[in-house]
Amino acid sequence: MSPQTIPLSDLAVGTHALISKMGDDPHLCYLRCMGFCPGAHVELIRRVSGGALSIYRVDDADVALRKATAAKISVRMEG
Amino acid sequence: MPGFRTVAIIGPPNVGKSTVFNRLTGLRQKVGNYSGVTVEQHEGQIKGTRTRLLDLPGVWSLEGDESDLTSEDQCIAVRALRGEIEGQPRPEAVLLVLDATQLHRQMTLARQVIAHKLPTLVVVNMSDLLAAREGYLDPLSLAQTLNSPVAMVSAGTGGGMDAIQRFVGVKNSAAKAPLLPVMQPHVEPRQIGCPRGMSEIENEGLYRRPLPSEWSRRIDHVALHPVFGPALFFLITLGVFQTIFRAAAPASALFQKLLTGFGVWFGAFLPNGFVHSLVIDGLWTGVVSVLTYLPLILLLFLVIALLEDSGYMARAAVIADRMMYRFGLSGRSFLPLLSAYACAVPAIMATRTISSRRDRLTTILVAPFMTCSARLPLYTMIIAAFIPDRPVVGQFLGLRACAMMGLYGIGMAAALITSRLLHLSLLRKDDSAFAIELPEFRLPLWRSLGINLLDRARIFVKQVGTIILATSLAVWVLANFPLHHGQLSPIGQSYLGSIGNAMEPALRPLGLDRNVGVALLTAFVARETVVSTLGTLYQTPQVGVALRHSIGLAGALSLLVFFALAMQCTSTLATVKRETNSWRWPLFQFAYMSVIAYTMAWLTFRISSWLL
Numbered sequence: 001m002s003p004q005t006i007p008l009s010d011l012a013v014g015t016h017a018l019i020s021k022m023g024d025d026p027h028l029c030y031l032r033c034m035g036f037c038p039g040a041h042v043e044l045i046r047r048v049s050g051g052a053l054s055i056y057r058v059d060d061a062d063v064a065l066r067k068a069t070a071a072k073i074s075v076r077m078e079g
Numbered sequence: 080m081p082g083f084r085t086v087a088i089i090g091p092p093n094v095g096k097s098t099v100f101n102r103l104t105g106l107r108q109k110v111g112n113y114s115g116v117t118v119e120q121h122e123g124q125i126k127g128t129r130t131r132l133l134d135l136p137g138v139w140s141l142e143g144d145e146s147d148l149t150s151e152d153q154c155i156a157v158r159a160l161r162g163e164i165e166g167q168p169r170p171e172a173v174l175l176v177l178d179a180t181q182l183h184r185q186m187t188l189a190r191q192v193i194a195h196k197l198p199t200l201v202v203v204n205m206s207d208l209l210a211a212r213e214g215y216l217d218p219l220s221l222a223q224t225l226n227s228p229v230a231m232v233s234a235g236t237g238g239g240m241d242a243i244q245r246f247v248g249v250k251n252s253a254a255k256a257p258l259l260p261v262m263q264p265h266v267e268p269r270q271i272g273c274p275r276g277m278s279e280i281e282n283e284g285l286y287r288r289p290l291p292s293e294w295s296r297r298i299d300h301v302a303l304h305p306v307f308g309p310a311l312f313f314l315i316t317l318g319v320f321q322t323i324f325r326a327a328a329p330a331s332a333l334f335q336k337l338l339t340g341f342g343v344w345f346g347a348f349l350p351n352g353f354v355h356s357l358v359i360d361g362l363w364t365g366v367v368s369v370l371t372y373l374p375l376i377l378l379l380f381l382v383i384a385l386l387e388d389s390g391y392m393a394r395a396a397v398i399a400d401r402m403m404y405r406f407g408l409s410g411r412s413f414l415p416l417l418s419a420y421a422c423a424v425p426a427i428m429a430t431r432t433i434s435s436r437r438d439r440l441t442t443i444l445v446a447p448f449m450t451c452s453a454r455l456p457l458y459t460m461i462i463a464a465f466i467p468d469r470p471v472v473g474q475f476l477g478l479r480a481c482a483m484m485g486l487y488g489i490g491m492a493a494a495l496i497t498s499r500l501l502h503l504s505l506l507r508k509d510d511s512a513f514a515i516e517l518p519e520f521r522l523p524l525w526r527s528l529g530i531n532l533l534d535r536a537r538i539f540v541k542q543v544g545t546i547i548l549a550t551s552l553a554v555w556v557l558a559n560f561p562l563h564h565g566q567l568s569p570i571g572q573s574y575l576g577s578i579g580n581a582m583e584p585a586l587r588p589l590g591l592d593r594n595v596g597v598a599l600l601t602a603f604v605a606r607e608t609v610v611s612t613l614g615t616l617y618q619t620p621q622v623g624v625a626l627r628h629s630i631g632l633a634g635a636l637s638l639l640v641f642f643a644l645a646m647q648c649t650s651t652l653a654t655v656k657r658e659t660n661s662w663r664w665p666l667f668q669f670a671y672m673s674v675i676a677y678t679m680a681w682l683t684f685r686i687s688s689w690l691l
Binding site: 029030031032033034035046047048049050052053055059060061062063064065066069 | 139140181183184187188288291299303305308397398400401404410513514515516517
């Protein structure tokens with residue numbers, strides 16, 4: 001069974017995933033430098049502002065992303 | 080070892096580059112725990128050498144297409160490194176500053192910098208924090224991996240700085256231990272794509288990441304909690320204002336008493352007449368009325384610096400993002416807009432850290448609406464003269480504090496509504512990516528805070544000694560000349576009186592008199608001079624009392640609203656011109672803000688005259 005791929009924005013709080021694909025948006029370049037790369041582990045720590053923003057932990061660092069931004073990143077559920 | 084002529088400091092945001100810079104040059108440089116504090120390139124001279132040191136803005140990467148470069152900071156850093164900035168030589172060596180606790184994420188940049196083939200010292204900063212949180216780094220392995228010498232440093236406490244001094248060629252440096260050697264210069268650094276460069280030495284046990292800061296995460300449980308987070312945000316903002324006015328008002332009053340006392344004492348030595356009038360009524364009154372606000376302004380900067388240094392500012396940006404987004408801005412605009420409370424000029428410069436051009440332009444255009452500290456002298460004076468000191472919520476919140484918050488509110492509302500309008504019209508927005516890193520909370524470095532405040536005080540006093548002194552002089556001359564039979568002319572027959580008379584038809588609908596009109600004109604040179612000009616014009620230091628007799632409460636309210644909304648700062652206009660590279664935006668901004676200010680002041684006067 002192939003692991004399920006979902007947008008990062010759909011991750012549930014407290015779950016881990018592996019980044020499988022980054023969108024084509026040139027702005028995502030910046031995220032790549034912050035550790036959002038294919039193959040990186042990412043965990044959703046908490047949602048802020050009623051879900052408009054989420055805090056992700058990637059490479060031991062906490063980064064806040066807007067929902068629309070996180071939707072451009074695909075992840076594969078771990079485990 | 081001969082020193083280099085020019086050395087550049089480069090590294091990711093928020094790793095302590097400016098702290099290293101301060102340590103090496105002794106020059107004052109603002110240091111904060113928030114990505115993007117160094118908004119333009121700063122330079123200084125390394126103590127004990129003739130070496131110029133360039134402090135470049137923080138960057139995550141040197142690669143990227145200029146059209147989508149994450150921000151202008153990155154452009155500046157890359158161009159400076161390549162020697163493409165006009166009038167500036169290419170650096171001969173590089174200090175690459177990395178954060179010991181985040182090394183695993185900074186290797187991409189490290190390799191890109193080293194690929195420029197300049198002599199590079201890898202400065203691993205915050206190595207004390209790495210050790211404190213049970214992390215470990217074998218510097219030799221890092222030197223081998225990067226093919227560059229490595230220095231372990233704690234710039235906050237000054238540990239390890241001698242290694243950097245040795246690298247840049249400071250004579251009499253205390254450093255005895257040799258730098259970790261540069262390995263095999265003919266070997267190219269190993270190329271990698273994504274920043275997984277530490278994995279090899281991590282796997283070999285030569286780098287152990289530090290344990291996450293538990294208490295930092297615990298604070299985040301509260302600071303970013305759906306309910307407590309915004310509540311804390313609101314409390315902190317409220318606390319900032321209460322502290323400023325509770326603590327600063329008595330200090331300012333005492334300061335004013337001392338300065339006025341000095342003027343009286345000094346005036347006794349001056350001959351009566353022309354000289355006395357010029358020195359005491361003209362210059363000293365003008366200077367005192369502004370200098371009085373030094374304690375207040377310093378306190379405001381202290382609070383902003385504390386929030387920045389501790390790491391809370393990034394959380395505040397996250398909390399504020401939702402609201403800012405609704406108005407066409409992003410949470411990243413929060414720091415520039417918040418620092419606009421101190422002064423719009425550094426705020427506009429700080430917008431360089433905003434990656435989206437539209438967000439940046441919007442922030443630049445609305446920042447002057449925020450209540451800068453130069454507006455405070457007039458606000459404080461009018462509130463003290465017209466608003467009774469009555470408690471509103473027990474001892475915690477007084478009517479005066481409410482009035483002041485109201486004025487801050489007017490500025491902020493104007494800023495948000497304007498950015499919404501811009502978002503819907505001129506600056507339709509692309510949905511740019513928003514990402515903000517949350518640095519770990521840390522205790523502010525008192526040394527940096529002290530340097531920051533000293534710097535602010537110096538800039539403020541310098542401004543008082545130059546622009547404000549000159550304005551006071553000019554106003555005094557205009558208010559006392561031409562001479563009538565060898566005597567100074569009364570204000571009504573002076574040049575200033577004539578200008579005021581000419582302006583009167585425009586002022587009457589706002590309930591203002593010509594003295595206020597003249598004072599508003601001088602505000603273009605420096606806003607904080609309004610109170611001193613009024614003092615000169617009404618010929619009293621008790622400006623509030625004079626205003627009560629001349630324009631009354633309705634006029635005072637209209638003046639406050641006009642002053643809150645008008646674009647009356649030539650330095651801001653000049654900064655906007657520089658940052659947008661055209662006169663179009665500052666002129667647009669000036670026209671827009673003037674129309675809004677006039678209309679709102681007129682409405683305020685009409686409504687309050689009707690109500691009162």
